[in-house]
Amino acid sequence: MTATxxxxxxxxxxxxxxFKTGRLALHAALILGSVAMLLPFAWMLATSLKSPPQIFxxxxxxxxxxxxxxxxxxxxxxxxxxxxxxxxxxxAVSVTALQILTSSLAAFAFARLRFRGREVLFLxxxxxxxxxxxxxxxxxxxxxxxxxxxxxxxxxxxxxxFSVFAVFxxxxxxxxxxxxxxxxxxxxxxxxxxIWGQVIMPLSGPVLAALTIFVFLGSWNDFLWPLVVSNSxxxxxxxxxxxxxxGQYNTDWHLLMAGSVIALLPVLLVYVFAQKRFVEGITLSGxxxx
Amino acid sequence: xxxxxxxxxxxxxxxxxxxxxxxxxxxxxPIAPAxxxxxxxMDEKVTITWAMWGSPAEVATHQSVADAFMEENSDIAxxxxxxxxxxxxxxxxxxxxxxxxxxxxxVLFLSPIVNYASEGxxxxxxxxxxxxxxxxxxxxxxxxxxxxxxxxxxGLPRDIGxxxxxxxxxxxxxxxxPYPDDTWTWDDLKAVSEILTVVEDSGRVSRYALGMEGxxxxxxxxxxxxxxxxxMRNPSRCALADPEAVEAVQFFRDMIDSNYxxxxxxxxxxxxxxxxxxxxxxxxxxxxxxxxxxxxxxGMNYDVSVIPTPAxxxxxxxxxxxxxxxxxxxxxxxxxxxxxxxxxxxDGGQRIYTAxxxxxxxxxxxAKSDAFLNSGQxxxxxxxxxxxxxxxxxxxxxxxxxxxxxxxxFVSPGRDQILIGEVSVVDGLNAICEQVxxxxxxxxxxx
Numbered sequence: 191m192t193a194t195x196x197x198x199x200x201x202x203x204x205x206x207x208x209f210k211t212g213r214l215a216l217h218a219a220l221i222l223g224s225v226a227m228l229l230p231f232a233w234m235l236a237t238s239l240k241s242p243p244q245i246f247x248x249x250x251x252x253x254x255x256x257x258x259x260x261x262x263x264x265x266x267x268x269x270x271x272x273x274x275x276x277x278x279x280x281x282a283v284s285v286t287a288l289q290i291l292t293s294s295l296a297a298f299a300f301a302r303l304r305f306r307g308r309e310v311l312f313l314x315x316x317x318x319x320x321x322x323x324x325x326x327x328x329x330x331x332x333x334x335x336x337x338x339x340x341x342x343x344x345x346x347x348x349x350x351x352f353s354v355f356a357v358f359x360x361x362x363x364x365x366x367x368x369x370x371x372x373x374x375x376x377x378x379x380x381x382x383x384x385i386w387g388q389v390i391m392p393l394s395g396p397v398l399a400a401l402t403i404f405v406f407l408g409s410w411n412d413f414l415w416p417l418v419v420s421n422s423x424x425x426x427x428x429x430x431x432x433x434x435x436x437g438q439y440n441t442d443w444h445l446l447m448a449g450s451v452i453a454l455l456p457v458l459l460v461y462v463f464a465q466k467r468f469v470e471g472i473t474l475s476g477x478x479x480x
Numbered sequence: 481x482x483x484x485x486x487x488x489x490x491x492x493x494x495x496x497x498x499x500x501x502x503x504x505x506x507x508x509x510p511i512a513p514a515x516x517x518x519x520x521x522m523d524e525k526v527t528i529t530w531a532m533w534g535s536p537a538e539v540a541t542h543q544s545v546a547d548a549f550m551e552e553n554s555d556i557a558x559x560x561x562x563x564x565x566x567x568x569x570x571x572x573x574x575x576x577x578x579x580x581x582x583x584x585x586x587v588l589f590l591s592p593i594v595n596y597a598s599e600g601x602x603x604x605x606x607x608x609x610x611x612x613x614x615x616x617x618x619x620x621x622x623x624x625x626x627x628x629x630x631x632x633x634x635g636l637p638r639d640i641g642x643x644x645x646x647x648x649x650x651x652x653x654x655x656x657x658p659y660p661d662d663t664w665t666w667d668d669l670k671a672v673s674e675i676l677t678v679v680e681d682s683g684r685v686s687r688y689a690l691g692m693e694g695x696x697x698x699x700x701x702x703x704x705x706x707x708x709x710x711x712m713r714n715p716s717r718c719a720l721a722d723p724e725a726v727e728a729v730q731f732f733r734d735m736i737d738s739n740y741x742x743x744x745x746x747x748x749x750x751x752x753x754x755x756x757x758x759x760x761x762x763x764x765x766x767x768x769x770x771x772x773x774x775x776x777x778x779g780m781n782y783d784v785s786v787i788p789t790p791a792x793x794x795x796x797x798x799x800x801x802x803x804x805x806x807x808x809x810x811x812x813x814x815x816x817x818x819x820x821x822x823x824x825x826x827d828g829g830q831r832i833y834t835a836x837x838x839x840x841x842x843x844x845x846x847a848k849s850d851a852f853l854n855s856g857q858x859x860x861x862x863x864x865x866x867x868x869x870x871x872x873x874x875x876x877x878x879x880x881x882x883x884x885x886x887x888x889x890f891v892s893p894g895r896d897q898i899l900i901g902e903v904s905v906v907d908g909l910n911a912i913c914e915q916v917x918x919x920x921x922x923x924x925x926x927x
Contacts, residue, residue: 243758243778246751248686268536328577335578417567418574433564437535439770440754 238262238447245443261448268445269431270423271452278428279456281346281416282409288351289405290398297360298386302372312361319354327418334419345419346427350409356401363397364390403464410457428453524555526815531561531585533568537773541836545829549822556815561585576601579809586810587820590635591802597629598881603806605633608817618826618843622799622874629879635803636824639839641768642797642872643699644784644864646775651676651687651763660764662867664788666731673740676763685739691753691762694744694899695892697729698876699766702796703789704728708891709916712875716926718913720891721906728790729898730905737901744899757782768798769840769865776837776857784859786867795871801842840865882923890915 232252237245238261239254265271299305300312330349339345367390375385391398413429420426432453435446532542539562546558563571575584596602609616616624616633620640627635645660652659657672673689680686692699698708706724709715719725735741742762747753754771756762758778765771766787775782789795804823806816823829830846833839837857841847847869853862877883894912897903903911920926 242774246755246759248750248759248761328574331574332578335580335583340583414567414570417563418571421561430564433567434534434536434539434562436565437538438533438565439768440535440774442535443751 234447234450237443238451240444242442242444258444261444262452265445265448265452269434270426271431271449273423274426274428274431275452277343277425278410278453281343281427282406282456284343284347285350285409286402286405288347289353289356290401292352293356293401294360294391294394294398295386296357297364298382298390300357300361301364302369302385302390303382315354316358319358323414327415330415331418340419341421341425343425346416346425350412350415353405356405359401360394360397363394367393399464403461406460406464407457410453525557526555526812527557527559528587528812528815528819529559529561529585530587530819531563531568531572532589533563533565535565538838541833541838544836545823545832548832549819549828552822553818556819558819576807576809581807581809581811584807584809586807586812586816587823588805588807589638589802590805592877592884593627593635593803593805594629594879594881595884596805597634601808602629602634603808603810603813603816605636605806605817605820608806608813608821609633612817612821614821614824618845620799620842620844620847620869620872622872623801623842625874625879626800627803627805635805636820637801637803637842638824638830638833639769639801639842640799640869640872641770641801642799642840642865642868643696643766643768643787644797644868645764645766645787646757646771646782646784646859647764648757648760649781649783651760659783660785660788662786664785666788666790666793669788670735670740673735674738677738677740679739685742687760688742688756688762689740690735690764690766691742691747691756692744692766693747693753694895696766696798696876697732697895697899699787699796699798700728700732701725702873702875703787703793705793707875709878711926712878713880714926715878715880715920717920718916720916721909721913726906726909729909731790733898733901733905736899745896770838772857772859773837780858782859783861784864785861786864795868796875797868797872798876799872799874800876840869844869882919882925886916886919890919 236252236254239257239259240261241256241258244251244254300308334340334345334349337344339348371389371393372385375389380388411429412427413433416427417430417433420430428449432446432449435442435449530542530546534542539560542560542562546560550556550558572585572588572590578584590596590602593602608614619637620642623637623640624633626637627633647660649659655675657675660669660672669690676687676689677685678687701707701720701724704724704727706722706728707719710717710719732741736743742756747756747762750756750761753762753765753767754774757765757771758775758780786795787797804820806813806820810816824843826841826843826846826849830841830843831849831851834841834846834849834851835855837855841852846852847866852865855862878886890912894908894915898905898908902908
């Protein structure tokens with residue numbers, strides 16, 4: 191209240207007033223935007239605590255009455271949820287670590303090493319980005335069969351440990367790092383591996399953090415490939431497990447949403463944690479705005 | 481600055497360490513799924529892999545069926561492969577594409593059968609049926625057609641998806657109208673609908689009398705004696721513009737326009753027929769037996785009846801249902817048939833599925849047994865299912881490969897336009913038939 195009082199005595203056209211109304215409009219827009227973003231999450235949370243008849247009542251309500259905590263217990267008991275959770279975590283962490291390792295090495299080669307046919311090779315590699323996953327799914331599956339990897343973690347991890355997109359993203363970033371830094375290191379006798387590990391990678395914090403988020407989220411949410419190559423509960427991941435709540439005739443929305451809330455937690459944690467590093471990276475390296 | 485660099489290179493080392501650990505861990509993971517629970521001692525057993533879709537509750541029923549079979553047949557082990565509905569078919573097709581009999585399940589749940597049988601991936605069951613004397617006459621009339629391709633049986637339908645009329649007893653009591661019975665005609669339905677429907681002052685309909693998925697609309701056409709095509713196996717023309725079809729569709733379009741019948745598009749937005757029926761937004765729905773377990777577990781006060789027919793019409797519930805098939809790649813066909821024929825017997829799988837309340841059995845002897853008629857669970861009037869079953873008809877879908885395309889490209893989109901009210905019934909049906917006739921001509925029908 192006290193903050194708004196001075197604004198009312200000022201003439202309308204002073205810079206202060208425009209600044210205030212501008213801020214106000216900005217905040218209104220931001221609040222509106224965040225409500226729009228948060229509403230689906232709130233709806234998911236509410237649905238996860240409702241009994242089935244409550245879910246589709248009209249008018250819709252965000253407040254479950256009564257609150258059905260049992261949904262969470264039912265969800266976890268409907269399938270080996272803990273096992274699926276660990277599988278998902280193992281696969282997502284492995285894929286993220288491997289993909290950052292392989293793609294940063296490849297990107298380093300494409301950005302820094304000079305060899306014949308580098309640009310053509312990169313172009314061809316990039317072109318594979320255009321092939322949709324569904325086209326390569328069956329050949330990939332036949333390969334997995336040939337390697338006898340069907341229904342193992344190899345099949346879930348190895349094919350996704352390489353990514354054209356990640357190589358492209360990192361290569362573009364690496365090219366922006368001054369070459370003089372490499373040259374100085376090479377003058378001091380550093381090998382290519384050392385330059386990659388101790389010059390390029392430490393300077394790429396922000397892009398690596400962003401990539402970590404992308405890769406982890408992508409792997410955590412991946413559905414079709416894990417569905418195809420896993421047969422037993424021993425290798426099933428969370429998204430495949432959750433999909434079973436959507437039946438031919440009925441969908442158990444309350445259980446599906448309770449499962450989704452549980453599945454969301456690590457993603458949220460990774461995001462919150464990595465986002466902090468992401469923003470930190472931008473400000474510390476002097477590349478932020480303002 | 482110094483400190484930050486050190487931190488980055490440290491966390492970088494941690495990253496490499498993590499990656500290497502992941503590699504090592506992946507290398508340690510067993511090649512085969514862990515099944516060292518004393519399986520080595522039983523390597524005499526033949527293992528049949530059995531694939532189906534299902535919710536966690538349905539999978540539990542499938543497992544109890546497998547357990548019951550293994551108890552009776554100690555020389556055969558059944559391994560369940562349960563997948564989520566929808567992407568089940570993507571997975572099964574991928575497995576088949578590998579052409580490797582060790583990954584393709586021996587016995588599978590499939591629909592529609594013609595599409596797979598025409599690809600040659602299914603075992604023709606005729607010789608097996610003949611050799612074992614399996615009783616195919618026990619199926620509901622026309623039902624086995626659903627599992628046939630070019631005159632041979634390729635699949636044994638597990639259940640029959642025929643529809644009945646569900647009604648909410650509480651709403652009927654509150655309004656004070658008599659419950660539906662076998663004598664109801666479409667006109668009775670319309671008269672009662674007028675009383676059951678509640679429209680608020682704002683114009684919003686707070687309760688519709690009736691709801692049904694748009695995809696079941698051929699029920700009305702067939703009740704009037706019409707069909708989608710002149711021949712559902714080898715068509716020469718579209719029959720949806722014939723007078724029977726026009727009259728039938730017009731009747732229900734009028735029901736929609738009078739607010740008696742919930743528009744199918746609104747219904748699916750509101751969560752589907754089960755949701756609107758449970759929340760009391762709709763007093764009656766036309767649906768198959770798949771809703772029974774959900775309504776029972778929600779403790780609803782409801783019953784079922786036969787579907788009202790037009791005064792000059794007939795009963796025309798759908799004779800169709802997903803079927804068990806055998807893969808033509810199977811290495812153990814003898815055992816697969818033994819399991820398949822047990823699954824589809826009243827003493828075997830049919831009884832267990834029926835007792836679980838999940839299906840209306842494909843076999844008449846199972847449906848007329850205590851497992852179905854006297855299960856002690858609602859609905860009370862289970863005879864309605866029997867009556868509809870004895871009059872069930874083929875023809876809700878076409879029994880040829882191109883039908884999926886005809887339905888998906890012309891019939892379904894055209895139907896939606898009519899039911900939404902974008903076009904008049906006559907114009908809409910004529911438009912569908914023009915497209916379908918063109919398609920049939922282009923593809924060389926009749927063959």
